Amino acid sequence: MPEYVVNKTRQYDDKGKLYYEVHLYPKSQCASPDYPMMENQHRIGTLNNCKEALARAEAMGYKKADGCYYCCRECHKK
Numbered sequence: 257m258p259e260y261v262v263n264k265t266r267q268y269d270d271k272g273k274l275y276y277e278v279h280l281y282p283k284s285q286c287a288s289p290d291y292p293m294m295e296n297q298h299r300i301g302t303l304n305n306c307k308e309a310l311a312r313a314e315a316m317g318y319k320k321a322d323g324c325y326y327c328c329r330e331c332h333k334k
Contacts, residue, residue, distance in 0.1 A: 258285070260300040260309035260328075262318050263292040269334045276318040278309050279327055286327035306331035 259281040267275055278300065280286045300312050306328040313321035323331025 257302045257304055259302045260306070260312075261292065261297040262300055262309075262313040262316070262321060263290075264296045264298050264318075265292060273320065275320040275322045275334060276313060277324050278306060278313050278321050278331070279324045286324060288324050288326040 261279050261281045263277045263279065267277055269275060277290075277292075279288060279291060281297070281299065283291050298316065298318070300309050300316070303309050303312065306323045309328070310321045310323060310331055322334045323329065325332045
C-alpha cells in the first residue's frame with residue numbers, strides 16, 4: 257500500500273482559496289517540482305488510495321486537501 261504526506265505549507269488556488277496538497281511518499285514516488293521539503297511534510301500514513309489520504313489529511317486539520325497533479329492525479333481537483 258502507498259504512503260502519503262501532506263504539505264504543511266499553505267497554498268492558494270487561482271481564486272485565492274486555501275488548500276493543502278497531498279503527495280505520495282517518498283519523493284522518488286512523485287515527479288512534482290513542488291514536492292515539499294522534509295520540514296514541510298506531515299506524514300499521513302500508509303493507506304489504500306489517495307481518497308483515503310485526502311480524508312485523513314482533512315481529519316488532521318488540513319482542510320481543503322487536494323491530490324498532487326503528478327502523483328495523486330485521480331484525486332487532483334485544483
